[in-house]
Amino acid sequence: MSFSASSPSSSASSLPSQPHVLAPYGWDAAWQAEFRPYAAQGLLPGRVVRVDRGQCDLVTEAGPVRADTAFVTPHDPLRVICTGDWAAVEASGNPRYVKAYLPRRTAFVRSTSSQRSEGQILAANVDHAVIAVSLAVELDLGRVERFLALAWESGAQPLVVLTKADLVADPATLAHLVRDVETAAPGVQVLTVSSHTGEGTDVLSAVVADGTGVLLGISGAGKSTLANALLGADVMEVRQTREADGKGRHTTTTRNLLALPGGGVLIDTPGLRGVGLWDAGTGVGQVFAEIEEYARRCRFHDCAHEAEPGCAVLAALDSGELPERRLESYRKLLRENRRIVAKTDARLRSEIRRDWRLKSAEGRANYAAKRTGRA
Structure with a gap:
């Protein structure tokens, strides 16, 4: 059976759909599709607007909600619920609980100032x-x-x-x-x-x-x-x-x-005293895109850009195309990121120790050669 263009079902489908009440907060069709399993359980979608001491404030289609985060506080600090998350929260209850949050599209992460080599998600x-x-x-x-x-x-x-x-x-x-x-x-x-x-x-x-x-x-x-x-x-x-140094207090x-x-x-976000890298090798490469481009022209693919022959990075430095400050900053951030990754990556830790041993052996050999007068 065919339907004419003026059939009720056709005219209803042509009506503009009303925007979702959470659309101003970023809700879209993709988030709605992700949320379907939770909607089937009677849970409400909500965006986390603030997290504080085991509870969080959310904006939901039913209005503002304050909920307990006991179900979304794992031991991994990168998996705790965070401001900006889309969460599945109970429709009623006292207290209400956040039962889960949707997979993140992006996450801003830094390393903590502690010595435990942990990441901290900021947004x-x-x-x-x-x-x-x-x-x-x-x-x-x-x-x-x-x-x-x-x-x-x-x-x-x-x-x-x-x-x-x-x-x-x-x-x-x-x-x-x-x-x-x-x-x-x-x-x-x-x-x-x-x-x-x-x-x-x-x-x-x-x-x-x-x-x-x-x-x-x-x-x-x-x-x-x-x-x-x-x-x-x-x-x-x-x-x-x-006035002395232009620094502010944590408002x-x-x-x-x-x-x-x-x-x-x-x-x-609160003012950040420390901004430690956390597995940000790709990000470092993007910030210093011109150095990465020079590095592709080096004679050796594993060039360290220190004293190797045919190093395009050092050539750019000598010609003045590459400022020395940029290269030093690049090296510093790469070293820092490598240390952070090494604390959680056993293979990379092994590679760094091997490099240390090789450099130590080379240093001892050079020292011995100088003492004996041999090249």
Whole structure:
């Protein structure tokens, strides 16, 4: 049997479907498909907006919910529930429990400051990693590169925002600072923003309106002030930075997911004292893409770029094409990442020990040759 174009079923299917109540928080057809097994169990989807001491706040189709996280607190710190996760929460109960969370599309992870070599997840399902860098203090390009390596590794698109641009009175000086950051951030958009004058906030708002952004940076970078500017209201508490060194106190103490009036959501994070790499080899390679390109032209595929003949990296250094600061920063981050991975990778640990033994033997041989006068 055929149906005419005016049949009720046909006209109903042509009606525009209503957007899901969670669509402003990033809910889409793919998340809905992932959630079907949990929906069959009578659970509600919800996005985690805050985690604190064994409980979390979620936004659900039934409204705000506070739930216990006892079922999603494994021993692995990278598998605990986090701000930005999409979770399956009980529809009723006192207390309610989060029963599971959906597989993450992206995750921003750093190593902890402890000596236990553990990773710490800062935000989940992020599309834009907004790295706030204050122009009120001297630029630390090495720290920018470190943030960028973690951002690329997370799967999010990095964006560097130079805050407090109104404090740089000379346009030529500001342009020079922007060029320095652009050199340290190849392939990454660099914006100058002033929350005081509003400069650049409209551009930033347009970028983060598409998806989920996470705001990262050290204390005093102006993250909370920037978040308030994007929100159009003083939602996040702000404190003055110290005049002596431009550093701030930890105003934000938890990671909070906030809906933006222009669309999209923003995760504001506490200021980070330490930004340790966590298995970020791919991210390091992306930050230093030009060095990786030079390395492909080296004579030896396993060139260490130290003293080998035919090393294209050293040739670029000698010609001035590659700044020495960039190469030193690249080496430093690679060494650090290698150490972190080695603590959890037995095979790599063995390779590093073998390299140490070879270098030690070479050093002893050279010392003996010098003592005896033999080449």
